[in-house]
Amino acid sequence: MVEEMQALNKKLEETEAAVEEYFKPLDNEAEIIMKMQLEGEERTSQMMMNALEEQAVLQTAKAKQNASISQAASSESNPGEAEIMTKMGSEEEEKTLKEMMKAMQEQVLLAKDYAENTESVNSIPTSTTTTK
Structure with a gap:
């Protein structure tokens, strides 16, 4: 009976090793995809x-x-002139800030779009995995 248990235990270990070996390519592909996604997020963040x-x-x-x-x-x-100059500077600053924000939003959207396109091009479809 002990020998049967030992044989069963050995078969279980062999089966477990075979399953791990079978899924190794999938694990590698998943790791590659996760790394690419992380790199894309890091680029966007930077x-x-x-x-x-x-x-x-x-x-x-x-x-x-x-x-x-x-x-x-x-x-x-002339204090009135000083007030007008200050108001003009404030309006120019607001306009400049709006332009900067718009440019930054466009830049972030382009970076995000680029990262998504790069990931979709570089991703490895699961149908290319080799099974043994």
Whole structure:
């Protein structure tokens, strides 16, 4: 009886090893697909970070420009003119920020579309797996 149990245990281990060997190509393909998806997400994330950094730089430059306009206007003797200059700078800043946001949104959408297209082209269909 002990010998029968040992033989059964050995057959079970052999079957388990055969199943693992059979599914090894699928596991490899799944790992490749997951890596590609992760790389696409990392690229998208990096592009978004770059866009945010660019936006921060542009906002800082615009704020400095507005500050210099405001300072130049306030140094003038006419306070009404200073108010008009400040208002003009504010409107320009708002317009610039809207343009920047639109450009960033387009950039992110293009990056996302590119990542999705790259993944679909590089993905390996399961029908190409070899079975033994």
